[in-house]
Amino acid sequence: MSNLITVLEYVIAGVGMGLFYFGGLWATLQNLDKRTHPYLLLVSSFLIRVVILLVSLVLIIQLDWFALLGGLIGFFSIRFLLVYLINPNYSHN
Helix, strand or coil: HHHHHHHHHHHHHHHHHHHHHHHHHHHHHHHHHHCHHHHHHHHHHHHHHHHHHHHHHHHHCCCCCCHHHHHHHHHHHHHHHHHHHHHCCCCCC
């Protein structure tokens, strides 16, 4: 039972990383038309999101490979969920 709780903690951490990364991407894309230099917003947002994501993954992988697996499952689950919520007709052909 303890292992299941630990795995759920890693998945929840991955969900948090996914929400931060993809939520930041969504917010960036929503604000592009309001900027005079949108490429600066794109580049800075990308760098901030990637650095924070990589630091989080490095911290998780130091715990255990199982922690990394749980974190990645949570991260990509949020990605697929958000794609579906934004465009339910999207299909992966």
